[in-house]
Amino acid sequence: MREELGRTVAKGVLDHDRVRGLIENAAAAPSSHNTQPWHFRIETNGVSIHADTERRLPVNDPADRELTISCGCALMNLRVAAAAAGQAYRLELFPEGEGAACLARVTWQEGDADAEEASLGSALARRRTYRKRFAPSTVPREASEALEAMAEREGAWLQVIESGEPRWEVARLVAEGDASQWRDPRWREELADWMRPVRQRDGLSVPALLAPVVRAVVRKFDMGRRVGEHDRELTENAPLLVALGTEGDGRRDWLTAGLALERVLLAACQLGMQASYLNQPIQVSSLRDQLHTVLNRPGHPQVLLRLGYPPGELPATPRRPLADLMLPVRD
Ligand SMILES: Cc1cc2nc3c(=O)[nH]c(=O)nc-3n(C[C@H](O)[C@H](O)[C@H](O)COP(=O)(O)O)c2cc1C
16 A cells, blocks of 8 residues: 555545555554554545544553654655645644544645655655664765754754753663653553464564563563663764754643654655664653753653664554554545
């Protein structure tokens, strides 16, 4: 389905199969713990996206902040996939008259598709969360500036955290965040629950034979100090370390953060980079203020990322079947 994007289509007349292809691309978005917390509804002339609160992470993400960011990423993918298929659209966030779970609606329109969004289309199937060490190559200033512009286009900001004092301080907060999360048996329980064999098609994939053992170890042992030291080193040596943030800190800001995050990730992928997350000092609320102080700018950090050039390819992580994501079409 994804490869259908290249085909030209008459504007404003996407057929059902093609819309399902766009939704498949939306669902390839990143999400915390790979929960894929989204539903889609095919509307008369567009698609709406809804939060699936059955897939929330009450310990890691009690306010559904990351859940909403994840849905924002899926919405960005939907927009990019539509643009790459030549389709113009109108976007409404939190459309009136829909329930609280409805986060956005795109309505197909006559006209030219957004060329810049369309140009990101080939990254949709290539973006990955890359948790290993990046190649030691530095990221040129023009590349980080291009990513800053991507976040700004969606109404968010991206701040580069330079090496030296600010990096060390952020790396310390990441390690402290790991220690705090791993100390909490409820957090470990939730993480273990989402460690799943690939055949389950969601969660953080672990080999089926090892899954019971890995889950038992995660539940039982506080590995915060070891994980923290590893993450501290990755943070200090990241080719590029950035915080993505928003002016406010409500649902609309979180959705904006998701749109901006995915736009940054797709653009980074086009530049040969991948990213992984060091969100611990944002997830642990007592550390978020300290991170804010280091960043020294107005607004609220939403995601902390390291980016670089991966030395190898990574396979795609699993996704749930489309049928499980769809809300019934309205009469
Ligand atoms: C809002 C958000 C928060 C995330 N937080 C983390 C995190 O703290 N640590 C991590 O390793 N991955 C994090 N991820 C990445 C997801 O685990 C990843 O997207 C998911 O496993 C699917 O893999 P993929 O991105 O390669 O498609 C986050 C993703 C999103 C969108």
